[in-house]
Amino acid sequence: MEKLVFRNFLSPGDIVMLTAAVRDLHAAYPRRFVTDVRTPCPAIWEHNPYLTPLAEDDPDVRRVDCHYPLIHRSNRAPYHFVHGFIEYLNEQLGLNIKPTLFRGDVHIAPLEKSWISQVEEIVKQPVPFWIVVSGGKRDFTIKWWDAQRYQDVVDHFAGRILFVQIAEAGHEHPALRGALDLRGKTDLRQLIRLVYHAQGVLCPVTLLMHLAAAIEVRPGMPKNRPCVVVAGGREPPHWEAYPHHQFLHRAGALACCDDGGCWKSRVVALGDGDEKDRLEHRCVDVVGTLPRCMDMITAADVIRAIELYFEGGAIRYLTPAQAAACESAMSVFA
Numbered sequence: 576m577e578k579l580v581f582r583n584f585l586s587p588g589d590i591v592m593l594t595a596a597v598r599d600l601h602a603a604y605p606r607r608f609v610t611d612v613r614t615p616c617p618a619i620w621e622h623n624p625y626l627t628p629l630a631e632d633d634p635d636v637r638r639v640d641c642h643y644p645l646i647h648r649s650n651r652a653p654y655h656f657v658h659g660f661i662e663y664l665n666e667q668l669g670l671n672i673k674p675t676l677f678r679g680d681v682h683i684a685p686l687e688k689s690w691i692s693q694v695e696e697i698v699k700q701p702v703p704f705w706i707v708v709s710g711g712k713r714d715f716t717i718k719w720w721d722a723q724r725y726q727d728v729v730d731h732f733a734g735r736i737l738f739v740q741i742a743e744a745g746h747e748h749p750a751l752r753g754a755l756d757l758r759g760k761t762d763l764r765q766l767i768r769l770v771y772h773a774q775g776v777l778c779p780v781t782l783l784m785h786l787a788a789a790i791e792v793r794p795g796m797p798k799n800r801p802c803v804v805v806a807g808g809r810e811p812p813h814w815e816a817y818p819h820h821q822f823l824h825r826a827g828a829l830a831c832c833d834d835g836g837c838w839k840s841r842v843v844a845l846g847d848g849d850e851k852d853r854l855e856h857r858c859v860d861v862v863g864t865l866p867r868c869m870d871m872i873t874a875a876d877v878i879r880a881i882e883l884y885f886e887g888g889a890i891r892y893l894t895p896a897q898a899a900a901c902e903s904a905m906s907v908f909a
Contacts, residue, residue, distance in 0.1 A: 576606065579668075580629050582613040583641045587763065588782040590614045591679035591789050593641060594623065596660035596672070598680040601625050603672045618763035622682040639667060649814040650835020656814055677818060679789030683771050688793075692772035693757060693765065694739055698904040702897045703890065704737040704755070705881075706769065708778035710748035714851055716842050717858055718779045720805045720869050722749035727874035728777070729753050732881070735892040737901045738777070741766060755905055774890055775801035777881065780815055788817045801884040803877060808832030808868030809839060821880035825868040831859050832868060842866055 583593055597610055611629035612620055620626060629636050643659025645652065654662075657679070661672045695701050709725045711718045729738050729751050742748035742758035750756060761769060767790060770776070774796070776787040787802040799819035806815065806824040808831065816822035826832045840851035842858045842865065850856065862870040884890050893901065 576609050578609045578611075578629055578633065578636045580611045580613060580631055580636055580638050581641050582638060584613075584615050586782070587616045587619060588785050589643075590616050590619050591681060591782065591785040592643070592656050593660050594619065594680040594789070595657050595674065595676070595678065596641075596664055597623075597625050599661055599672050599675050600664060600670070602675045604670065616763055618767065619681055621764060622684045622687075623680070624682070625680075639664070646814070650811050653813065655816075677788075679785055681767060681786065681789040683768065683791060687768055688771070690768070693761065693769060694737070694755065694772065697755065697908050698737075698900050700897070700900055702737055702893060702901060703774035704739050704772075705775040705777055706773045706783060707738045707740050707751065707754060707776075708742065708748065708781060708783050709740060709751055710742065711746060711779055711781060713745075713747050713845075714847075714849060715840055716845070717809055717839050717866055717869075718781065718807075719747070719842075719865075720779060720807075720872065721865060722751075724872075724874040724877070725749075725777075726751055728877050728881070731874070731878050734898045734902075736881070737893060737898075739769070739773075741769070741783075753905075755901075755908065770800075773800065775803070775881070775884065777803045777805075777877070779805050780810055784815070784817070784820065788820070797889040801881075801890060803880045805869070805872055805877060807866055807872065808837055809866075810836040821883065823872050823876055823880060825871050828871065829860060829868055837868075839866075 609627045611626055641660055642663050645659045645662045657674050665672055694704050709722055733753055738754040740751050740754040740756050740758055744759040748758055770786045770790045776783050778784055784804050787800050792800050802820040804820055804822045806822055808825045812822055812824045812826055831837050839858050840856040842861055844852040858866040860867040
C-alpha cells in the first residue's frame with residue numbers, strides 16, 4: 576500500500592474541503608493507500624477513519640502539498656469547491672478520483688453524540704437553536720454584512736428561534752442582543768459538536784457553511800441541516816453553494832460580478848501593510864461601509880430565507896415553554 580501524507584496550511588474551511596478529497600480517494604481506490612495529514616486544525620480530522628499515523632521521515636512516505644488551482648477557473652468552469660483538491664490529486668498522483676458526496680467529511684464519535692450541547696448545559700433542557708456568525712476575519716472585510724441587519728433578523732424571530740452567536744477570538748463579530756453569546760467560548764472541536772446539535776446556521780461565506788454541510792444531523796432533523804448564507808458577489812455561487820442551503824448572492828446583478836465572483840478582499844484600505852490594501856484587491860462599488868452586493872441583501876431577504884425552512888415543514892419553531900426557558904437562561908448567563 577502506498578503511503579501518503581497530505582499537507583495544507585490554509586484556513587479551516589479549506590481543510591474541510593480536503594477531508595472530502597481524502598474520503599473520495601479511498602472510495603475510488605480502496606486498500607491501495609495509507610494516508611495521513613498535516614494541517615493547522617487537527618480537530619477537523621478527529622475520528623476520521625481514513626487516517627493512519629505516518630512519519631514524514633519514513634522513506635516510503637510521499638509528501639503531497641495540496642492545492643486547488645481549479646479556483647482560478649471557478650468563475651466560468653462548472654465545478655464546486657469540493658472538486659478543487661480532487662482535481663489536484665488526480666493530476667499529481669495520476670489517479671481518477673470522483674466526488675462521492677456533495678460535502679466535506681467531518682466525523683462525530685458516538686461518545687460525542689451522547690454528550691449534551693453547550694446550549695443545553697446553559698438552558699437546562701434540549702432546545703433547537705441556530706448558530707449565527709455576525710462578522711468575520713479582519714483582513715477580509717468584503718465578506719462582512721451589516722451588524723444591524725443581523726440584529727434585525729434576531730429581533731424578528733425573538734421567542735421563536737434561539738440564536739447562538741459564535742466567533743473566533745481575534746476576529747470582528749459585533750455582539751447581538753437577544754442571542755446566546757458564545758463568542759470566544761468554543762474551540763474548534765466544541766464548535767463542530769455545536770454544529771452537530773444545531774437546527775440551522777446563519778453566516779457569510781465562511782467555515783460555518785462548510786461545517787453545516789459536512790457534519791451529520793441529529794436524529795429527528797431533516798437529512799440536510801438548514802443554512803442561510805449571506806454571500807453577496809465575491810464568489811461564484813456554484814463554487815461555494817450547497818444544494819440544500821439558501822445562498823443569498825448577487826452575482827450577475829452588478830457590473831463588478833457579472834461574469835462570476837469579483838474575488839476582492841476588502842471594502843476600503845485598512846492601512847495595515849497587507850497586500851489586500853492594494854487597489855486591485857478592494858471593492859469597486861461601495862455603499863457606506865458595505866460592498867454594494869452585500870448592501871443589496873436586506874434583513875427581509877434573510878428573514879424570508881430562514882422562514883422557508885419553517886414554512887416548508889423541515890423544522891419547527893421553539894414552543895412557548897422552550898422560548899421561556901431560553902429567555903430565563905440567557906438572563907442568568909449574561
